[in-house]
Amino acid sequence: MVTEVSDAAASAVSTPVVVPGQVKAFDVTSVPMSTAVIPPFPFVEMPAGTDGYHTDAKDFDRAWVVAGEELRAVEGRTSERWFPPSAANMSMLAAFRNYEAAIKSMGGVRVDKVHPLDPAFIARNGGDKEALLKKLAIPNSHVTAPDETPSFSQYLVRTPKGNIWIALFFFDDDLNMSIEVVQEKAMEQTVALVKADDMAAALAKDGHIALYLNFDNDSDILRADSKPAIDEIVKMLAADGSLKVRVEGHTDNTGTAARNTALSRARAESVVKAISTLQISKDRLKPEGMGSGRPLADNSSEEGRAKNRRVELVKI
Numbered sequence: 645m646v647t648e649v650s651d652a653a654a655s656a657v658s659t660p661v662v663v664p665g666q667v668k669a670f671d672v673t674s675v676p677m678s679t680a681v682i683p684p685f686p687f688v689e690m691p692a693g694t695d696g697y698h699t700d701a702k703d704f705d706r707a708w709v710v711a712g713e714e715l716r717a718v719e720g721r722t723s724e725r726w727f728p729p730s731a732a733n734m735s736m737l738a739a740f741r742n743y744e745a746a747i748k749s750m751g752g753v754r755v756d757k758v759h760p761l762d763p764a765f766i767a768r769n770g771g772d773k774e775a776l777l778k779k780l781a782i783p784n785s786h787v788t789a790p791d792e793t794p795s796f797s798q799y800l801v802r803t804p805k806g807n808i809w810i811a812l813f814f815f816d817d818d819l820n821m822s823i824e825v826v827q828e829k830a831m832e833q834t835v836a837l838v839k840a841d842d843m844a845a846a847l848a849k850d851g852h853i854a855l856y857l858n859f860d861n862d863s864d865i866l867r868a869d870s871k872p873a874i875d876e877i878v879k880m881l882a883a884d885g886s887l888k889v890r891v892e893g894h895t896d897n898t899g900t901a902a903r904n905t906a907l908s909r910a911r912a913e914s915v916v917k918a919i920s921t922l923q924i925s926k927d928r929l930k931p932e933g934m935g936s937g938r939p940l941a942d943n944s945s946e947e948g949r950a951k952n953r954r955v956e957l958v959k960i
Contacts, residue, residue: 688747704946736793750808890958892957911955
């Protein structure tokens, strides 16, 4: 299983995947670092009179944001809240301006350069409008809203402790407003490191083993905290000079099939590169990208998707 975590400070042993036809990747560093005092999570309050309306929060999950013209996956602590502005005696315009002012007071900058319903944006991200809106947790939407109020807006607050993404949008014929928040952070690792002897035993018995390796979010950059696992693979291969393995990259089903195949292949190649730099011949390692075609669990939950994001060693 693979844990994907955004971390600008992570050490890389490869380069990010670039898929032809994609727009230029959004540069997070183009947004100035905030010097404001940041309130506690979820950073902005619900208006008076809206108690009891929808709220949902998770300590760790994946969410999707619109950064520039790019659809980007981010992971961390999440919050989803919505309410009808009328319950707080607010117009759409008043609700939007209040929240935008609160976000800007934290140093937030609006970063979306395209609306989620833009046909070109939909085409670049799988071509399925409903699936795209589901990724963004938008029940329904439209491009324009009355009173010059944006029906969708995405903000980024950069802080020394990590990035905060906040999206505002209106839905249900503008009767409801939603506030989506993601505070980027790493997932707490709860699974023990697989030792070289255990890897060898699994390969001898089952012919394959799934490993826990950490990559930067939506890229093939292998994080520095994956080095202990790489070291154990090297120990296993060094102990048995005749052993050859296929290194398979696997993804969940988010993203297009082509993207998942390219990403899984690139991740497998990153693992091979990391191993071969430690005196193991590349001739003993065969990288292969499996995409999302061999899931181990249901992709409908984050737990299932996390189990499906993995690197497997298969005995040749």
